[in-house]
Amino acid sequence: MTVSRRDFLAAAGATAAIGALPTRGFAQGKPIKLGAIFDNSGNLDIYGKPIVMTTQLAVDEINAAGGVLGRKVQLIQYDSQSDIALYTKFAQQLVRQDKADVVHAGITSASREAIRPTFTRSNTLYFYNILYEGGVCDRNTVCTGTTPAQANEPLVEVGMKRWGNKVYIVAADYNYGQITAKWLAHYIGQRKGTVAKTDFFPLDVADFGSTIAKIQQEKPNFVISALVGGAHMSFYRQWAASGMNKRIPLASTTFGVGNEHLALSPAEGDGILIVGNYSQEIQTPANKSFLAAFGKRFGDTKIVHELAVSQYQGIKLWAECMRKAGSLDRAAVLKAIESGPKIDGPSGVVALDAKTHHAALDIYVMEVQGQKLTIKETYKQRAPSDTAQYCDLIKNPKENKQFEVNI
Amino acid sequence: MDYAGVVVLEILYMIAFLALISAGLAIVFGMMRVINLAHGEFVMLGGYTTIACSKAGMDVYFAMLVVAPVVVAAVGLLVERLIIRWLYGRIIDTMLATWGLSLLLVGLVTLIFGTSAVSVPAPIPGYQLGSYQMGGYNLFIIGITVLLLIGMWVVLRFTRAGLIARGAMQGPDVVAALGYDPGKVYMVTFTVGAALSGLAGGVLAPLTGLLPSSGGAYIAKAFITVITGGAAVIAGTLSSAVIFCVINQLVSFASTPVIGEIAMLALAIILLRLMPQGITGRFFRSGT
């Protein structure tokens, strides 16, 4: 018997539907609506697609475990197609038409700033689960990704201990890159190191020949990269193609987030020192069961990256907040958020900080080895100290802005 | 002194890069007056083919120099038969249809290969130039481009096919006067153009992180190079590539790559303002 593709798809769909069925009955009541807007197509879908998957996974798991407040969680997912206008549009739709109870959305900082005001104005709870430049201070918003102070200091510390004092920084030319470069310079200075030079590159620059020559002219002890996105991948390739990877060590605050280590061959990527909140090599039960569940639902787990895990944990953290709040009442939910909820996720403990609505996270300094991120050092529960310098939502609950970090 | 050598080599590499990604578009535009906005995706397909073949254990040179051009040529042939041939003489409609095609190809490749960047390592190690470490593979690209341009020139100048092709540049009636069916000539031209795009994609694959959306990065540059160069396929592409790259790289070394890029684009405007028919429309008479 031959199986036509249509039959196969129908069967696959049915299996997925059964998998998604609740295992326990839900109490009476309308479902709780969870909105999500991510780039499932277009330039940024390398980040967006795995996030969309873990979003589904997290919601299914919550429902399988009885939902939230005894009610089913209904996922309303939109594809913003890497277009800022669509973020705004779908945010409005979630607020007005769908009347979402919580929204987890946004990849780039630009997309976050495009939609955050909409949610704040309409008192729709908003989670932003992506690593970013820090500084958002808004009682309606919860940020669960890492900020520069959390991740950069460990990287600088290990890098300087290993290789020496003189550092060359290459960074993406937008908010994240600019602010990260400032923090890197700050930590390097603290440890009596020097920054040879800092170069910024717009996100579409793909030729780094002149830069690689410039770096050789400066002869730094090592290079730190905060490059972002598909075009910037070329830097690592051209770096390796010229043989520089054997001569000057490379460290990065962003490498691996877009699965760069899978795109580079072991010969090219090995030895790059990176920092982040997640590696698939984390040997905890939470991570193992998460990867197993992901594999069962979507097949290949290779594409799971930090952002996808961060999103998964963000949703689980929200569910925990709801459990503590016991109702959808806004005051109760805010109180729960500010009561220090924590979960044990695939990347370790995620503990919400009441003052900043940011999360304390475990930070891993890792080395790329054979297309895997091998953990070298673990820094447990680093606090979002950069945002905390400016932001105290307990004292100033009406605050609503993104502080620019100035060191 | 070493540094000057580094700068010169970088400039040469950039010229080769630009000429390589423009060659396919230039042939199709020069002979058929068709602007193929899916050109970038053809280049991207060449890259994906190379990577897929080399991952499957094929020799990487064979994959990039033979398999990639053949596969993309087949795609080109299909596209010409299904879409382009209905639209000859309607330059704007062709652009629109090929833009649709480019979206379609991005969607298809995303479906097949997923969105993670893929790549193959450069098969040639770096080398030492004075105290500088340089990419050896860049030299290979320069060499390939030189060979390609010489090959194109020889074919256009000295062969029967070249004569027909030069006839096609004059217009379809000239082809007909030579005793050939313009439709067939166009079909072959488009296929050859696609093969060149595939070759470019294959050869460049080891130096870039390839994504389904990578084509977009090539098309604007190739488009500007070809139009600024004017109608003559080889002389035009080469002269505008040389001018653009020298300016871009000199400014990049002196400041940043962004300012280099902006300087290059500003130069394109000035050149087109001074020479509205492209560089070769003014300085070269012959068809090659």
Next chain:
Amino acid sequence: MSDWRSTGKMQWGWFLIALAVLVLLPLVFDTYTMSLLLVWALFAMSLGLMWGYAGLLSFGHAAYFGLGAYTYAIAAVNIGESSVPLLLAILVPALFAAVVGAMMFYGRISDVYMGVITLVVTLILFNFMSATAGDAYKLGDARLGGFNGIPGFPTLNVPGYPQMSLAGVPTYYICVVALLGCYLLSRWILARSFGRLLVGIRENEARCELMGYNVPALKTAVFTLSAAMAGLAGSLFANWAEIVTPSVFSLRQTAEVLIWVLVGGLGTLLGPILGAMVLGAVKLYLGEQTVIDNSLVLGLLLIIVVLGVRRGVVPTLQSWWVARARRRARKPGARRRLGSASDRPA
């Protein structure tokens, strides 16, 4: 494309019906999405005006849309009120277009070469705006912000009363007024000798020139007018999105508007408007699901439309309508072929 449509009679009946529908729409529909579609429609119409009538194809119309958006945002941050920024958002793109246009048209640049120059101008703006993330890029109080753009500027308010916001339904009506106003203005211009000259230039530039008309000046004028409308659309877009980012200058924005105009139909004003609204709605609809990759669908749609409906949807329907009316008026059996000879491929 030689049907001389520019002098088509203004159909006030249809116009009033459209007006009534747009005015009453907020009673049934959420105005938020409609506002965006109207903004896109205005943007497409601005391109349709110069491309469809004067035959001037810009590959970079996003430049003026984006300039309008950025001008509004920067001015609004500095002034803290919306009337002057709105005016500036029309003036700045218009002036910029006048300079670019004069440079091109007095230099006798046309066709594909004009396409490249307009494209390159857009790319320069895109590259520049993307590279302004540093602290140094500041205009008055406004940080340009690079890739992240400028968020949080004041949106439209009642003129003279900065604290009285017009967000929501009032903004929708402003979009309606902007679109219909620009439509009427375009119709009025096209019905005058200026409009006929534009069509004359499209059909035979050399002849217009020989008859003593200053063709470069006319072209520059329509280019400027079109850019002013695009700028207005851009500033309304900024108001709608409440953030401007360099993506307003992107190739995608440029390509999308080209497609809307082409699918809608060249040589009409209604075509681009409807093209933008329908295709825009399709794009938004596709965004509501995560199963099919949207580029795939849009690409396929585009190819089908180009191969199937060659002149764009509205002109095809129009000539069908006209032909039907004629058939009815004449004896039955007197058949006419749709379209004219020059529509066939060369």
